[in-house]
Amino acid sequence: xxxxxxxESSARSIAVASRRSRxxxxxxxxxxAAYAFISPAAVFYLVFIAAPLMIGIGLSFFEWDLLTxxxxxxxxxxxxxxxxxxxxxxxxxxxxxxxxSIVLHMGFGLALALAVNRAISPVLKxxxxxxxxxxxxxxxxxxxxxxxxxxxxxxGFVSYYLGKVGIDSPSWFTDPQWAMPALIGVDLWxxxxxxxxxxxAGLQGVSPQLHEAAMIDGAGSINRxxxxxxxxxxxxxxxxxxxxxIGAFQIFEPMFIMTHGGPRDxxxxxxxxxxxxxxxxxxxGMASALALxxxxxxxxxxxxxxxxxxxxxxxx
Amino acid sequence: xxxxxxQTAKLANWGLNLILILIALLIMAPFWWVxxxxxxxxxxxxxxxxxxxxxxxTLENYREVFNLVPFGRMAFNSLKISTIVTVGxxxxxxxAAYAFARLRFPGRNVLFLVFLAALMVPQQVTVIPIFVMLRRFHLLNxxxxxxxxxxxxxxxIFLLRQFFLTxxxxxxxxxxxxxxxxxxxxxxxxxxxxxxxIAALAIFIFQGTWNDFFWPNILLFSQDxxxxxxxxxxxxxxxGGGPVVYIFAGLSMVMVPLLILFAFTQRTLTQSIAMTxxxx
Numbered sequence: 001x002x003x004x005x006x007x008e009s010s011a012r013s014i015a016v017a018s019r020r021s022r023x024x025x026x027x028x029x030x031x032x033a034a035y036a037f038i039s040p041a042a043v044f045y046l047v048f049i050a051a052p053l054m055i056g057i058g059l060s061f062f063e064w065d066l067l068t069x070x071x072x073x074x075x076x077x078x079x080x081x082x083x084x085x086x087x088x089x090x091x092x093x094x095x096x097x098x099x100x101s102i103v104l105h106m107g108f109g110l111a112l113a114l115a116v117n118r119a120i121s122p123v124l125k126x127x128x129x130x131x132x133x134x135x136x137x138x139x140x141x142x143x144x145x146x147x148x149x150x151x152x153x154x155x156g157f158v159s160y161y162l163g164k165v166g167i168d169s170p171s172w173f174t175d176p177q178w179a180m181p182a183l184i185g186v187d188l189w190x191x192x193x194x195x196x197x198x199x200x201a202g203l204q205g206v207s208p209q210l211h212e213a214a215m216i217d218g219a220g221s222i223n224r225x226x227x228x229x230x231x232x233x234x235x236x237x238x239x240x241x242x243x244x245x246i247g248a249f250q251i252f253e254p255m256f257i258m259t260h261g262g263p264r265d266x267x268x269x270x271x272x273x274x275x276x277x278x279x280x281x282x283x284x285g286m287a288s289a290l291a292l293x294x295x296x297x298x299x300x301x302x303x304x305x306x307x308x309x310x311x312x313x314x315x316x
Numbered sequence: 317x318x319x320x321x322x323q324t325a326k327l328a329n330w331g332l333n334l335i336l337i338l339i340a341l342l343i344m345a346p347f348w349w350v351x352x353x354x355x356x357x358x359x360x361x362x363x364x365x366x367x368x369x370x371x372x373x374t375l376e377n378y379r380e381v382f383n384l385v386p387f388g389r390m391a392f393n394s395l396k397i398s399t400i401v402t403v404g405x406x407x408x409x410x411x412a413a414y415a416f417a418r419l420r421f422p423g424r425n426v427l428f429l430v431f432l433a434a435l436m437v438p439q440q441v442t443v444i445p446i447f448v449m450l451r452r453f454h455l456l457n458x459x460x461x462x463x464x465x466x467x468x469x470x471x472x473i474f475l476l477r478q479f480f481l482t483x484x485x486x487x488x489x490x491x492x493x494x495x496x497x498x499x500x501x502x503x504x505x506x507x508x509x510x511x512x513x514i515a516a517l518a519i520f521i522f523q524g525t526w527n528d529f530f531w532p533n534i535l536l537f538s539q540d541x542x543x544x545x546x547x548x549x550x551x552x553x554x555x556g557g558g559p560v561v562y563i564f565a566g567l568s569m570v571m572v573p574l575l576i577l578f579a580f581t582q583r584t585l586t587q588s589i590a591m592t593x594x595x596x
Contacts, residue, residue, distance in 0.1 A: 139527035141545035
């Protein structure tokens with residue numbers, strides 16, 4: 001008896017051990033498979049994101065024009081940058097563009113989405129969605145070229161019709177006062193469809209029962225908008241806000257193609273300034289330092305947004 | 317008053333519809349103007365008042381586009397690069413997303429966070445170093461320079477992982493008992509179930525690459541290597557003192573296929589934008 005239980009228990013422990021080792025080898029196989037699956041993405045990540053970030057940080061401490069050997073200058077680039085009026089102006093321009101871009105996109109995008117999110121015929125809805133969204137499909141290059149001529153003071157149709165109603169239209173892209181507003185307008189035309197579509201999707205998620213219940217309680221439409229619609233779609237609005245900020249702060253193509261940053265640097269955006277520092281003046285170290293400063297600014301602003309968002313955004 | 321409350325509401329409804337249609341027409345007007353103008357001989361192209369309809373018609377501007385720049389070649393380059401980037405980035409994203417969503421391995425959470433952190437790195441931070449690296453490897457002015465850096469798409473990994481997590485595990489468990497390997501489970505079970513998310517990602521990577529100006533503008537110098545967006549801007553330069561209306565023909569050739577395609581795929585496209593929230 002005694003001997004048999006001993007045998008049994010040792011047999012059991014062998015079985016448990018073998019099961020464990022089989023599990024362990026299974027787990028190892030799973031881990032190996034996982035690493036194999038991740039490796040293509042990881043390789044490209046290392047080469048084209050991690051390494052460039054490191055190289056960029058390194059480059060920012062050098063003075064290098066691509067041709068002659070790089071020279072270590074310590075924090076010189078950052079010091080120069082601090083006193084550089086052009087860089088400061090570019091940052092101010094980018095914030096100006098971003099501010100108006102966000103205000104106009106959120107305002108018009110929400111208004112359009114609310115207006116389309118009614119009981120209207122499906123055909124009309126389809127047409128409106130197609131029309132509002134289409135400019136977003138065009139590349140910034142096409143859009144910029146198009147508007148360069150549409151806003152031309154001599155033969156563009158905008159100036160012509162403004163003239164017809166008695167408004168003497170400015171020479172949009174050569175007037176330092178009007179170049180930036182013109183670009184903000186073109187950007188609104190091109191990307192309003194994005195905000196519109198996302199907000200529309202958000203609105204469709206608001207249950208009609210809530211509105212009906214509020215209506216029975218006698219809430220007017222403005223009241224319902226602020227107390228039901230806005231809180232219900234606040235995650236969407238917040239998302240749009242963050243995405244618009246990141247997109248607008250990195251604006252480059254319209255300035256590059258339509259105004260070349262001018263007139264008198266009034267439309268030089270920060271990314272355009274980085275581009276010119278790097279690829280026109282060939283100051284690779286300076287451009288890297290500039291890019292890193294912008295990176296930190298974007299990160300700080302995004303963090304503030306996330307913290308503020310936590311208090312404001314309504315979650316179920 | 318004779319006008320009842322109901323009638324006023326109906327009238328307001330129609331008024332609003334009218335305003336919405338007017339806005340739509342205003343948004344579309346630039347496209348129409350470019351298209352009509354592109355068919356006009358350059359002498360009458362920009363006479364005022366602007367022409368919204370025309371009876372005279374010439375293809376001269378279109379012919380001239382092909383004389384000034386290798387337009388067909390540029391279209392082919394765009395198609396080639398966009399296809400490689402789409403297939404490549406969707407593949408790397410799908411594989412990695414499966415591992416992060418389904419497999420257990422040491423360092424999974426840390427690795428995922430490391431990948432996610434890249435979402436915060438904007439392109440202007442990496443552009444200078446990537447340019448320097450590609451120059452070092454003699455890859456400037458090649459298509460590889462444009463598509464290689466685009467084969468990692470951190471957003472795609474994140475998006476697909478989130479979607480994979482919503483797929484119930486039961487189906488895979490059954491397949492695993494039958495002895496299916498991970499690659500087979502991914503290909504035969506997960507990918508078909510996640511088709512909408514994968515399609516959405518593919519559409520947006522394609523559209524984004526097709527329209528990209530920033531990278532090709534920096535990395536491609538010769539006209540026969542250029543993609544369409546850079547090519548159009550090059551056309552503006554190649555025209556010299558020639559008529560502006562040539563550019564309109566180039567723009568129309570980029571625009572019209574897009575418009576036709578979009579008219580048919582609008583629903584899928586806008587749904588996927590709402591789902592993924594990627595900006596074109």
